[in-house]
Amino acid sequence: xxxxxxxxxxxxxxxxxxxxxxxxxxxxxxxxxxxxxxxxxxxxxxxxxxxxxxxxxxxxxxxxxxxxxxxxxxxxxxxxxxxxxxxxxxxxxxxxxxxxxxxxxxxxxxxxxxxxxxxxxxxxxxxxxxxxxxxxxxxxxxxxxxxxxxxxxxxxxxxxxxxxxxxxxxxxxxxxxxxxxxxxxxxxxxxxxxxxxxxxxxxxxxxxxxxxxxxxxxxxxxxxxxxxxxxxxxxxxxxxxxxxxxxxxxxxxxxxxxxxxxxxxxxxxxxxxxxxxxxxxxxxxxxxxxxxxxxxxxxxxxxxxx
Numbered sequence: 001x002x003x004x005x006x007x008x009x010x011x012x013x014x015x016x017x018x019x020x021x022x023x024x025x026x027x028x029x030x031x032x033x034x035x036x037x038x039x040x041x042x043x044x045x046x047x048x049x050x051x052x053x054x055x056x057x058x059x060x061x062x063x064x065x066x067x068x069x070x071x072x073x074x075x076x077x078x079x080x081x082x083x084x085x086x087x088x089x090x091x092x093x094x095x096x097x098x099x100x101x102x103x104x105x106x107x108x109x110x111x112x113x114x115x116x117x118x119x120x121x122x123x124x125x126x127x128x129x130x131x132x133x134x135x136x137x138x139x140x141x142x143x144x145x146x147x148x149x150x151x152x153x154x155x156x157x158x159x160x161x162x163x164x165x166x167x168x169x170x171x172x173x174x175x176x177x178x179x180x181x182x183x184x185x186x187x188x189x190x191x192x193x194x195x196x197x198x199x200x201x202x203x204x205x206x207x208x209x210x211x212x213x214x215x216x217x218x219x220x221x222x223x224x225x226x227x228x229x230x231x232x233x234x235x236x237x238x239x240x241x242x243x244x245x246x247x248x249x250x251x252x253x254x255x256x257x258x259x260x261x262x263x264x265x266x267x268x269x270x271x272x273x274x275x276x277x278x279x280x281x282x283x284x285x286x287x288x289x290x291x292x293x294x295x296x297x298x299x300x301x302x303x304x305x306x
Contacts, residue, residue: 001071001166003027004064004092006085008035010131011102012076013139017046017055018170027059027068036060038137048131048141050171064092072163075101079108079273086115093120098163100124100149104195104258105273106188106281109152122163124149125183128251132261143252146173150180185234186244188274193222193245195259196275196295199302202260206253209246219245220291221275228281228289259299266306271299 001024005016008030020026030036043056059065070092075085082103093099093116101112102124112121128145147167151160160176167174177183194205197218201208208214219242226241238244262269276296282289 001025002068004029004068004070004073004089006030006064006073006075006089007077007081008032008039008060009076009078010133010139011126011129012074013044013046014050014129014131014141014144015074015076015102016058017044017053017139018050018172019167020055020058021171022169024166024170025059026057027061027065027070029061029064031062032136033062034136036062042137045138046141047134047139049144050141064088068092069094070097072098072100072166075099075103075112077103079103079105079270080268082108083111083114086112090115093117095119098122098159100163102126102147103270103273104187104191105270106184106277107273118152121152122149122160123152123180123184125180125187127183127187130255130258133265142255144173146175148175148177148180148183150177150183152180154178154180179235182235182237185229186236186238188277189222189225189229189236189241190245190248191257191274192225192278192292193218194249195257195269196271196292196299197221198257199260199263199269200295200298204253205249205255205257209249209253217291217295221278221295224282224287224289224292225278227287228278228285231285231287232281263299263302268303268306269299271296271303275299 003026005012005028008028016028039060043054045054099120100122125148130142132140156176156178164174164176222245259269275292278292
């Protein structure tokens with residue numbers, strides 16, 4: 001397959017490197033000059049959960065190569081970058097092109113559907129899967145548990161199984177799901193619980209859980225998101241949200257959410273698609289969301305200087 005990975009940050013680098021292991025021809029595009037230049041010159045160095053190797057067979061550039069018909073395009077930007085990604089890849093998309101979008105939060109799929117037909121789209125949810133940037137051209141792969149993939153109409157199709165097989169052969173633990181919206185919301189509630197609280201209090205997931213005051217705030221964020229999910233009739237696998245998010249966090253106590261890592265690197269985060277999205281949906285449904293509103297306001301204020 002000819003594969004384009006749009007957005008070659010930490011996670012995009014892992015997708016690109018592993019998919020290039022087999023017979024796939026992988027192209028990556030990103031505006032980050034130093035990163036792309038290093039990949040072109042010396043290859044993409046990956047270390048950690050997927051092994052230590054430098055991938056020199058990845059085609060890196062600052063813009064999408066012309067005259068190439070991509071079979072698969074993976075959008076690996078932050079949620080805030082999906083709209084631009086959709087605009088850029090639109091002209092490279094035909095009725096057979098498969099677009100996989102893997103982001104945190106809620107709302108980026110709506111941006112994608114403004115430019116890309118629904119029938120082209122597969123949604124991904126990364127579970128227990130993390131990576132961080134060491135320096136340009138060098139990525140540390142922190143963990144790799146599971147990639148969940150699903151169609152927007154919640155059906156397990158032939159093409160979905162084909163894509164899962166492609167990712168599995170590349171070394172990913174991947175499964176097809178017929179309830180991807182449920183999985184998106186379950187991860188969303190976990191993200192809401194830890195993203196803004198860890199960023200505001202400047203601490204790890206475990207430190208949030210073990211501090212009584214911090215955990216009260218984080219739990220408040222989770223309960224507000226859960227109430228919205230209930231109001232929207234979103235099917236969930238649990239009815240005790242605090243126990244669920246606590247157990248989720250206890251599996252990775254030393255982890256720092258990507259939102260907090262963004263702030264440490266002085267980058268704008270996905271606040272408007274995570275805790276900020278709870279605030280927006282609360283207003284639409286007439287549900288009060290004071291915890292998410294306050295924390296989102298603090299995070300946005302912090303980002304004014306970035």
